[in-house]
Amino acid sequence: MSPFERVLRDLLTEGHVARFRAVGDSMHPAIRDGELVDIVPCDVSTLRRGDIVLAAMTRGLTLHRIVRISPDSIITRGDNASGDDGSITSASILGRAMNQTTRNHQWRFAARSVKIIRFAASVVRRLRSAQLRFQR
Numbered sequence: 001m002s003p004f005e006r007v008l009r010d011l012l013t014e015g016h017v018a019r020f021r022a023v024g025d026s027m028h029p030a031i032r033d034g035e036l037v038d039i040v041p042c043d044v045s046t047l048r049r050g051d052i053v054l055a056a057m058t059r060g061l062t063l064h065r066i067v068r069i070s071p072d073s074i075i076t077r078g079d080n081a082s083g084d085d086g087s088i089t090s091a092s093i094l095g096r097a098m099n100q101t102t103r104n105h106q107w108r109f110a111a112r113s114v115k116i117i118r119f120a121a122s123v124v125r126r127l128r129s130a131q132l133r134f135q136r
Helices: 003-013 111-135
Strands: 018-021 036-040 052-057 060-070 073-077 093-098
Touching: 003 018, 003 036, 003 060, 003 093, 052 073
Parallel strands: none
Antiparallel strands: 018 036, 036 093, 052 060, 052 093, 060 073
């Protein structure tokens, strides 16, 4: 466990809000590279599909959207990703992302909005791939 993860876990366990700067574009356009993100402690039983959670995964701390919840696992995916992350357990969830503009509301996109964003991202990826093939 990295020192950063240890500090985050301690803050969230004590009921504090943790803030950090997002790195990467896996959640683009909902969360952009360099944007500040607030993570709030949450009871895993209150999580719903569409929530953005911070989870400890094998690759490290990851801020992704919940796409599926079953009794024994949670599946997440970045909004800008083509596939799901591996299955994680509720113990891997550190907290839920909170909206930057209105701190009283959690970040939730309607399922339809998420599907539209994913579709648009897949179209862009295909166009980029075709462009790269054409340039060769």
